[in-house]
Amino acid sequence: MTDPRELYQQVILEHNKKPRNFGKLEVCTHHAEGFNPLCGDQLDLTLVIEDGVVQDIKFQGSGCAIDTASASLMTGAVKGKSVAEAEAMAEQFRGMVRGELDPATQAPLLGKLTLFSGVKDLPSRVKCAVLPWATLHAALKGEEEVSTE
């Protein structure tokens, strides 16, 4: 088992402290709320999707550093991407943090998001990292609520 400190790299700590795309899009085309009942993390995601492309995305809510940094980095990563690409990234991200995909060779869409790969060694925290992506998936599917339970 790795030291949990290894997960708390500067990028994650910095995004936790100053999350990007934080807030709510008053006019949005897609929206979902995510909950992690185990730890009480809660995330509200709003998107503007036009012509099959994520034009804008914001999140708000309260959660731990892993959850907040994951949401911050996710919103930055999917902005400007097609819905299909965003879905594919969500798929790779989930595979990576569950230890099913090798970040070095099997997650080509993730780029710097591979820094979350260490979460796989902290099973109790996988849901924190996945919550933003599960919420994104729900929003894209037109579901209003999602729970990582």
Next chain:
Amino acid sequence: MSVDLKTLDVAAVRQDFPLLSRVLHGKPVIYLDSAVSGQMPVQVIERMTKYQRDEHTNVHRGVSTLSQEATDFYEAAREKVRRFIGAGSIKEIVWTRGTTEAINLVAQTFGRMNVKAGDEILLSAMEHHANIVPWQMLAQEKGATIKVIPMTDDGELILDSLDELITDRTRILGVVHVSNVLGTVNPVKEIIARAHAKGVPVLVDGAQAVPHLAVDVQDLDADFYVFSGHKLSGPTGIGVLYGKLAHLEAMPPWHGGGSMIRSVTWEKTTYLPAPGKFEAGTPPIAAAIGLGVAIDYVTALGLDRIAAHEHELLAYATERLAAIPGLRILGNARDKASVLSFVVEGIHAHDMGSLLDGEGVVVRAGHHCAQPVMTRFCVPATTRASFAYFNTREEVDILVSAVLKAIELFK
């Protein structure tokens, strides 16, 4: 294990706990999570193993020597529980799977019998979900309402209005003896006396109390007193419902099946008297015997010595943690038992929990199955250290430096 008359020989006691010599992330484990589940001394583990290896069969079955032996061990454990909590009769000691099952049993039998539409169930603001949800389920079924005794910012129940909160519609009052989040020791004897003055029976959730303070159910005059084995240095899967015999006799059985009957025909079944009628099916025999040994163990250490040692640790940890800027302790009641919950500005409890784990320090991070308490204090979760008789001041020091290290990382 040698027992000094005045103080605990903690170094000797620690030898009884194999888990304490484990290494986590390359560091010695610091177990500050006894409120989540206590560790079992080898005496308990070995007694249960011996039972499973050499003595096991079912209890209350047949005439075999083995069955009689198992029954004797099992019933002797019940007698140990009776003595431990000062009950008048072993008929008042019902084995359950734990605190949660005990409360469900009372809600589904005593509660169903006595709570009607428009009636009220009174609970305190610092209850564990185990003493909320069974009553909500009952209230929903019956059309009754739940009322709540409020608490102060320090985590003490506000009892000024208790006499008004207890109305002629109140059918039962449920209160936790020691809060699992705040550590508050509630004045249950006073609460019970005031409830009884208005004819209201009281259930006390003693899960966090029995490991830390001597309980005498007759002195408290509790109608029901419930607790779990695993918080009392015993195994999981065993717990206790104490009920006054008059209540238990009036209550219908809960689960039906073998062991709880006197006779069964296709037309009619008659039931055993208490406690048998509440104990359907094969019980966790080894766990009951193990709990008996755990009671012997803590009794030999002495609850007064345990309490004194834990109070000293709690006071020391409180002083050291309170001195950390940005750290807030939840629960500052005048009378506290060895639970210390805190939040640190800018660090979620789960991050703190993971980082402490990296230092070998085992604590609980979360809502502690007490979400209304989290809501009351406007926090999503807390980090909670809880102390047992085997913990030391040095371990508190390691906790404090691990907290400081986490704060430094998040700066």
